Amino acid sequence: MAVDREQVLRAAASLLMRKSSATMDEVARAAGISRATLNRQFAGRDALVRALEELGIAECEAAAERAAVDDGPAPDAVRRLVLELEPAAGLLAFLYSENQLFEGEELNEGWARLDARMVALFRRGQEAGEFRIDLSPVWLTEALYGLLVSAAWAICEGRVAPKDFSSNVTELLLGGAVRREK
Amino acid sequence: MAVDREQVLRAAASLLMRKSSATMDEVARAAGISRATLNRQFAGRDALVRALEELGIAECEAAAERAAVDDGPAPDAVRRLVLELEPAAGLLAFLYSENQLFEGEELNEGWARLDARMVALFRRGQEAGEFRIDLSPVWLTEALYGLLVSAAWAICEGRVAPKDFSSNVTELLLGGAVRREK
DNA sequence: ACTCGATGAGACACCACTGTCTCATTTGAG
DNA sequence: CTCAAATGAGACAGTGGTGTCTCATCGAGT
Numbered sequence: 174m175a176v177d178r179e180q181v182l183r184a185a186a187s188l189l190m191r192k193s194s195a196t197m198d199e200v201a202r203a204a205g206i207s208r209a210t211l212n213r214q215f216a217g218r219d220a221l222v223r224a225l226e227e228l229g230i231a232e233c234e235a236a237a238e239r240a241a242v243d244d245g246p247a248p249d250a251v252r253r254l255v256l257e258l259e260p261a262a263g264l265l266a267f268l269y270s271e272n273q274l275f276e277g278e279e280l281n282e283g284w285a286r287l288d289a290r291m292v293a294l295f296r297r298g299q300e301a302g303e304f305r306i307d308l309s310p311v312w313l314t315e316a317l318y319g320l321l322v323s324a325a326w327a328i329c330e331g332r333v334a335p336k337d338f339s340s341n342v343t344e345l346l347l348g349g350a351v352r353r354e355k
Numbered sequence: 356m357a358v359d360r361e362q363v364l365r366a367a368a369s370l371l372m373r374k375s376s377a378t379m380d381e382v383a384r385a386a387g388i389s390r391a392t393l394n395r396q397f398a399g400r401d402a403l404v405r406a407l408e409e410l411g412i413a414e415c416e417a418a419a420e421r422a423a424v425d426d427g428p429a430p431d432a433v434r435r436l437v438l439e440l441e442p443a444a445g446l447l448a449f450l451y452s453e454n455q456l457f458e459g460e461e462l463n464e465g466w467a468r469l470d471a472r473m474v475a476l477f478r479r480g481q482e483a484g485e486f487r488i489d490l491s492p493v494w495l496t497e498a499l500y501g502l503l504v505s506a507a508w509a510i511c512e513g514r515v516a517p518k519d520f521s522s523n524v525t526e527l528l529l530g531g532a533v534r535r536e537k
Numbered sequence: 538a539c540t541c542g543a544t545g546a547g548a549c550a551c552c553a554c555t556g557t558c559t560c561a562t563t564t565g566a567g
Numbered sequence: 568c569t570c571a572a573a574t575g576a577g578a579c580a581g582t583g584g585t586g587t588c589t590c591a592t593c594g595a596g597t
Binding site for chain 1: 433488491502508523529531533
């Protein structure tokens with residue numbers, strides 16, 4: 174009987190990704206519960222969004238863990254990371270558009286941890302001579318987020334095939350659009 | 356005396372990029388006019404957003420025109436395009452997060468025109484052997500938008516230097532992150 | 538069968554934002 | 568200067584979403 178909190182969060186994320194202005198009533202309906210129950214679990218819209226933020230951070234950190242981003246060649250680590258991040262891309266896309274979170278000058282320190290991890294990954298690749306040094310690790314991190322969001326959106330809109338998600342992001346991020354002579 | 360309509364739109368875009376949920380009153384204040392005047396020029400928030408959309412499309416098309424995206428090598432055309440698109444990146448970032456526009460299943464045909472133009476550019480590059488063919492033109496177009504928005508955001512947040520805007524976007528989109536042997 | 542906790546449905550007041558109105562003031566042209 | 572148009576400030580009700588409440592129902596464990 175007890176509502177599965179995480180399942181509610183996933184339904185909310187799935188809906189809010191497509192319609193960020195969805196009503197609490199719509200969210201509840203999408204999760205298959207009543208508005209009353211939704212409010213019992215999350216005290217207000219803010220709390221729901223915060224919970225989604227926490228979930229997003231947790232999923233990203235879990236993905237980074239599974240991908241073992243600190244091991245092996247950096248390009249391979251990026252490939253593994255994107256692969257593991259794919260299931261969280263939709264949630265990430267929602268949080269990305271929710272700039273309200275960062276408006277309150279009080280951004281969750283989880284993002285800082287994640288950013289630091291990503292930046293370290295790209296910096297490691299640069300120091301190993303695998304990544305070019307004229308693109309800052311910070312920008313590469315931002316670009317990774319941007320590409321993940323773009324890919325999630327494009328798939329959601331049906332513009333690109335879901336199966337191409339990770340290869341699209343990885344190949345563009347690492348190799349770029351220009352044809353390379355081997 | 357007559358309020359400069361375009362100036363109002365720019366102020367609105369500048370504010371809404373940072374706070375997409377800004378009140379009409381906040382928008383008016385940011386534009387240096389009263390709410391009454393704002394409502395006299397744009398009949399409601401929808402009209403304002405639509406006007407911003409039109410402005411964004413017009414700026415992108417003007418940029419594509421100035422960049423002469425159909426002339427010369429495709430990679431150079433992309434470089435010129437990004438360069439010309441830089442002033443519109445902020446507005447683009449706002450519109451990008453305003454998925455409401457596309458929610459109403461009635462997307463402005465201007466976007467379709469722009470998309471077609473971008474897709475044609477990337478396809479041209481592929482057919483000339485300049486771009487790799489394992490990344491679809493549609494995805495490259497989406498990625499270009501995503502990188503533009505990411506760069507605009509990163510600069511707005513102070514994470515990357517404004518002067519690196521075009522090189523960051525262009526170099527990553529065309530060359531990727533991996534170091535290349537010349 | 539009983540009971541207790543959780544849920545759904547609905548009602549309710551509250552609040553912020555919106556759109557519109559009025560009126561005094563300002564601006565610019567003739 | 569004079570006047571008409573535009574603007575700013577404020578008031579006003581309407582609206583949609585929110586948070587809270589009550590009450591009936593449901594379901595699982597005893």
